[in-house]
Amino acid sequence: MTPENLNEEHELKRAVCRAYDVPMPAKAQVKLEEAYASLRSVPQEHAETAVPGPASTGDRSGAASTAERSSAGREPVRPTVRRRPTRAAQGEAAQVGKRVVKRSAVVAIAAALVVLLGGTAFAASSLLQMKAGDVPFFQSGSNLPIYNSLQAGVASLNTEVGQSAVVDDMTVTLDTVSTDRNIINLFFTIEKEGGFDLAAESIYEGSNENEWTRLQQIMPLFSQAQITSAGELLCKSDVNKLDAYREGDKVKCLMRIVPGVVLPDEVGVLLTDMVKPQVEGGELMERTLFEVGLDLSTVAQPDELGAQDIVFQTSEGEKTLGIKRFTRSELGTVFIVRNDEVETIEEGGRPVYHPSDTSMLPQLLKMTDDQGSALNFVNAGDGMGYSPAADYVMELSGMSKDAQSVTFTPMALTQSAREAGEPDAIDKRKALNEANPAQEVDVSQIGAQLPTTEYGGYEITSWKVSDNTVSIGLKPYGWAPEAFRSAFELHSVDTPTALKDEYTDPETGETYGGYHTAVQYHKYDYLTGEQIQMTSYYAAGDNELQNLHLYSYRTSFGHYLEESAAAQTLPFVART
Amino acid sequence: MIDLLQRAQRGDSDAFAELFEQHKLPLWKAAVAVLGNVDDAADALQDATIKAWRAIPRFEGRSHLATWFMRILLHASYDLLRKRKRETPYAPEGFSGEFSATLLAFDEQRAIVGGKHRPDHDVIIDVRDAIGKLSSDDRLLLTLFYVNDFPVQQVAETMNLSEGAVRTRLVRARDRFKAVYLSENEGREVAL
Numbered sequence: 001m002t003p004e005n006l007n008e009e010h011e012l013k014r015a016v017c018r019a020y021d022v023p024m025p026a027k028a029q030v031k032l033e034e035a036y037a038s039l040r041s042v043p044q045e046h047a048e049t050a051v052p053g054p055a056s057t058g059d060r061s062g063a064a065s066t067a068e069r070s071s072a073g074r075e076p077v078r079p080t081v082r083r084r085p086t087r088a089a090q091g092e093a094a095q096v097g098k099r100v101v102k103r104s105a106v107v108a109i110a111a112a113l114v115v116l117l118g119g120t121a122f123a124a125s126s127l128l129q130m131k132a133g134d135v136p137f138f139q140s141g142s143n144l145p146i147y148n149s150l151q152a153g154v155a156s157l158n159t160e161v162g163q164s165a166v167v168d169d170m171t172v173t174l175d176t177v178s179t180d181r182n183i184i185n186l187f188f189t190i191e192k193e194g195g196f197d198l199a200a201e202s203i204y205e206g207s208n209e210n211e212w213t214r215l216q217q218i219m220p221l222f223s224q225a226q227i228t229s230a231g232e233l234l235c236k237s238d239v240n241k242l243d244a245y246r247e248g249d250k251v252k253c254l255m256r257i258v259p260g261v262v263l264p265d266e267v268g269v270l271l272t273d274m275v276k277p278q279v280e281g282g283e284l285m286e287r288t289l290f291e292v293g294l295d296l297s298t299v300a301q302p303d304e305l306g307a308q309d310i311v312f313q314t315s316e317g318e319k320t321l322g323i324k325r326f327t328r329s330e331l332g333t334v335f336i337v338r339n340d341e342v343e344t345i346e347e348g349g350r351p352v353y354h355p356s357d358t359s360m361l362p363q364l365l366k367m368t369d370d371q372g373s374a375l376n377f378v379n380a381g382d383g384m385g386y387s388p389a390a391d392y393v394m395e396l397s398g399m400s401k402d403a404q405s406v407t408f409t410p411m412a413l414t415q416s417a418r419e420a421g422e423p424d425a426i427d428k429r430k431a432l433n434e435a436n437p438a439q440e441v442d443v444s445q446i447g448a449q450l451p452t453t454e455y456g457g458y459e460i461t462s463w464k465v466s467d468n469t470v471s472i473g474l475k476p477y478g479w480a481p482e483a484f485r486s487a488f489e490l491h492s493v494d495t496p497t498a499l500k501d502e503y504t505d506p507e508t509g510e511t512y513g514g515y516h517t518a519v520q521y522h523k524y525d526y527l528t529g530e531q532i533q534m535t536s537y538y539a540a541g542d543n544e545l546q547n548l549h550l551y552s553y554r555t556s557f558g559h560y561l562e563e564s565a566a567a568q569t570l571p572f573v574a575r576t
Numbered sequence: 577m578i579d580l581l582q583r584a585q586r587g588d589s590d591a592f593a594e595l596f597e598q599h600k601l602p603l604w605k606a607a608v609a610v611l612g613n614v615d616d617a618a619d620a621l622q623d624a625t626i627k628a629w630r631a632i633p634r635f636e637g638r639s640h641l642a643t644w645f646m647r648i649l650l651h652a653s654y655d656l657l658r659k660r661k662r663e664t665p666y667a668p669e670g671f672s673g674e675f676s677a678t679l680l681a682f683d684e685q686r687a688i689v690g691g692k693h694r695p696d697h698d699v700i701i702d703v704r705d706a707i708g709k710l711s712s713d714d715r716l717l718l719t720l721f722y723v724n725d726f727p728v729q730q731v732a733e734t735m736n737l738s739e740g741a742v743r744t745r746l747v748r749a750r751d752r753f754k755a756v757y758l759s760e761n762e763g764r765e766v767a768l
Contacts, residue, residue: 012722012750012753013722015703016703016719016722016753024600024604025618027614027615027618028617031619032596032618032621032625034622035622035625035626036589036592036593036625038626039589039625039626039629040589042626042630043630044630045630274587285586
């Protein structure tokens, strides 16, 4: 190519194509296939069917978040957008009249749909009341030990349901519901004529992941649960898979819902899924599987901090935390924060979402109760069950039963971390990263502490190798920034044997070799915050895994500063 | 494809996978263009797959599906780019280090298999180096237009720009590429 022919368009195109036509390597295809394999457990974000329902409690946080999801859902060219900020949405709506009309129409249509979908008003006599009693799920002791701490709360508030539905040739029975005003736990039994073929549930051909992992794939995949009251939809919430185990020919499983609203006295819980068409080309339809009416009039209202904006005087200026709900009950602690991320359009036209300079992010808060307990984030189910287009809906662990107040202490980024965050600050980033080299730990040393910042970290509580799976218990202490919608991770320093897989590119006919190592889950104790990292290997066996003690993890020293002077304490008040 | 789309929108993950497979190569190339290394590109593509699956029920057909997928991929890529900028020193020289090594590995392998050194090998590397010195937006523009063969209208939809702005930026990106390429190959004349 010469300077002369560089000016010829076709030569330039040819040069760019040849230089830039990067073939997709097998490892990228492997990742893609892993994503495809995971889709069954990833809920889709369907178009809105919800409208703000006037809950008898007056709590409208869930309704608001639904409306925000709706507005985000009207943007087909921005499918991955985070929540559009209220101010921006209002300003935009004022300027774009057509959109206002359309959104109004959508809400009207949605209202009509709600009447059709959520129209069941349960007769008072058919409502189930919570009462005390053991729940069979925990009786065999086969559940993940990390969920044992739920047992006491569940035993004090539950009701038998006994409804059954057929899903994919399986009979699924909703045995028990355990709910208070804050949380809904669902217990199921699944049966299949002829029993379950777990070999058929392997993730890859020839892979040897453990039984628990395969059972995750057997558990039914529900659409978002519709929470109703008096025939009106209050909110839609993810149904998170927590646990499953085999009991004879049956499978027992546990799922959990965190409703976006504090539940009123009368509640309907509607569980649906999508039905595959029986005829070629037929459209999938939403199908109602379970519909349960609950009378919660005898269930205590949760303690709450009250919906409010708190303004922190930090070293970076005033920062506001929009608390929409902070409620503590028998079954858990729920924290809902207004999402104040703002959208800006870069010069290139690319929308970018980032936290407002004046908003306080929940992950930068250290929270403690007046009994000295640190509150930690616990991720719902598989940690993916949240909508990026709505409020932050979180569960917190560690709350003392007798706590009277919660103190929120801002954790600011250090000057070094702030400077290193600038796009061109390469040397500063490098210096900060060099100060945090990968740490190594022998996971067989139970009780070893793994500090991740100056303010806290994790303690190893257990290490177990069984059924091609390494389970590591990690108890947080102090403040852990990485606990918010992500999981602290330990990685084996040595790479265990991988499962070889081959992929043939249908376009080129070339065959690549791909390698699959393991599937990893993180599950949380909702009361203590302890997490268990379960890594189930496809090819490595127990003998090999037993000899892998050395794991590595990342730290963030020098990133954060506790701003004690800016801390604020809010007292619990009884909800009326 | 419409049937696949409808099935994917109704929750059929197999249909979605089939649909995504049809679009993956342009997405892959764009991810590499923005991120500059194959590992991050693989992560971005994986992330985009999940996000597209979650959001596809809301796809209303107001743009090409390819454009819609591409926008999701670009969101995922830029998110990852920002994250990487926070985490580690990213390649300030463009396609240096791992990416070049990966591409060289492909080329070297082919050269060995072919039994001779290909005469255009150096040119490919030179062009690649020159592209690597452009901004990620320029790289993306050149990839969408030249490699993925997107018409200007589709590039405009994908990048949220007017068609006029795309044409202007293409001219500038071409000029910048030529300037970098020529400055690096001053005095050299190679045959393509």
